[in-house]
Amino acid sequence: MSAAQLSLFQRKTSISRRQLTFLTGITVACLFTVVSLLQQKRNDLPEPYRSGFADDHQPTVSLTDSVRILCWVMTSPANHDTRAIHVKQTWGSRCNKLLIMSSAEDEKLGTVVLKVTEGRRSLWNKTRESFRYVYENHLNEYDWFLKADDDTYVIVENLRYFLYSYSSEYPIYFGSKFRFPQYVSQGYFSGGAGYVLSREALKRFIEQALDKAENCSVVLETEDLEMGKCMESINVTAGDSRDHLGRKRFLPLEPKFHLTSNPVDDPDFWYNYYSFYEPFYGLKCCSDLAISFHYVQGPQMHVMDFLIYGLHPYGLVYKNPPLPPKKSWDEAKAVAGPYPARSTTVRTTSSSESSTAVDVTEKNENGVSENASEALNFSESATEAEFVSKSSSFADTDGMNLDDFANRIVNDKILMQKIMEKLQSQQNAA
Structure with missing residues (x-):
């Protein structure tokens, strides 16, 4: 190869390297942009305790704010x-x-x-x-x-x-x-x-x-x-x-x-x-x-x-539903009525040896027994009935023994009044 040909080849090679460097830079920039967009998608719900939502149809909303x-x-x-x-x-x-x-x-x-x-x-x-x-x-x-x-x-x-x-x-x-x-x-x-x-x-x-x-x-x-x-x-x-x-x-x-x-x-x-x-x-x-x-x-x-x-779970992706539409006041206050509850018998304890039954037979216009509602209406921070019925026996209720639970009942004036009324009703019937 002559000196002139060698010089031309070197110049061509040098140009190709510049082009390659340019193309490499463009490629890296494109990849960086794609990764950034994907990361931005993930960061719509970034911090563990911030909540929001994003999809293709609406802008990101920070529910936390x-x-x-x-x-x-x-x-x-x-x-x-x-x-x-x-x-x-x-x-x-x-x-x-x-x-x-x-x-x-x-x-x-x-x-x-x-x-x-x-x-x-x-x-x-x-x-x-x-x-x-x-x-x-x-x-x-x-x-x-x-x-x-x-x-x-x-x-x-x-x-x-x-x-x-x-x-x-x-x-x-x-x-x-x-x-x-x-x-x-x-x-x-x-x-x-x-x-x-x-x-x-x-x-x-x-x-x-x-x-x-x-x-x-x-x-x-x-x-x-x-x-x-x-x-x-x-x-x-x-x-x-x-x-x-x-x-x-x-x-x-x-x-x-x-x-x-x-x-x-x-x-x-x-x-x-x-x-x-x-x-x-x-x-x-x-x-x-x-x-x-x-x-x-x-x-x-x-x-x-x-x-x-x-x-x-690997392979499963939960898709968030879209944010619900805003409700007008008329829509917000439109509340469905109660479902009809049937007549039944309510057991006020789950103990087979000391269970007391309240017969539920009379229903009011909303489908709730007058007797059942009154007899069981006592609460802790929900209702006392929750407290009783969640346990298999008195002694299993959060470490409470029978005496403690009996004392609690005796100290509840409203409940004791209902119990006495029920006992009196049973005695009169007998």
Whole structure:
């Protein structure tokens, strides 16, 4: 090869290398752009405790910012280390604001100290004072205000998704609806499953009901029932939170009960007719966008957290539904009535040796027995009937022995009055 040919070949080779470098740069830039776009898609739901949604048809919406939820949890000093701390470490951290309401200071929990006494008879007063504190300190900072117990487990992302349709300026609240038409015609919400108030509902509760005896009793003790009565008296709607298949989002008992119980095994179980809407059991018990469960003990909350947020079945991808459309006030307050409950017999205990039966035969216009509703209306933070029926015997109820449980019944004046009336009725019949 001549010197001229060699020089030409070298020049051609040099040009080819420049072209190759240019093409390589273009390729890397394109790959970087693609990776960045894919990463951006994933980062629509980036942080573990921020929720949002994006698809091809609508812009990204940060539900964490557009549906601001203050959660307050009712606890007591005895439950700080066994229950409340687990709420703070799990689902409570996903609320926009978490308040732990107690009667004692706890720096680790950051409790809000209320000037209230502890005990079952103080639950209603504690609820009132908690909402008063929230109103006075946080009303305009958040849109919705969730009350929960220290054994309630909440999927906060699903709560935000559900509430997205509703304006916080609507006088409405949501939860797991029970019926007691003699006292609250629109139903009331189980305290144990948690219930959530709009900003307007909280304003009305404090400004129109809290310190007005004609609208809101300060004497009676059943927290959830009294809350329902107060809200009805000031025209706050008890909304319908079920999904499009009629499945509940707020569940008043533990997941195991809802998923594994068979109503055929116990057709007289109180939940079958205390529930405002027809309860479902088994795998169809609950909405796949369920919001809350009750009776989830402290360590179990971490199990729930892992199963919901940590465990991913390989090869399966969950596709989020689109955000629901906004509801008008007329749509929001259009609430379905109760399902017809049949006549049955209610067993007030599950002990075969000491079971007391209340015969349910007379039904009111809403399909609920007058006797059954009155005889079983006593509550912890949901209903006392939940507390009794969830155990296989008295002695198995959270370590409570028969004497303790008997003392609790004797100290409940309303319940004792009903028991005495029933005994007197039986004696007269004999």
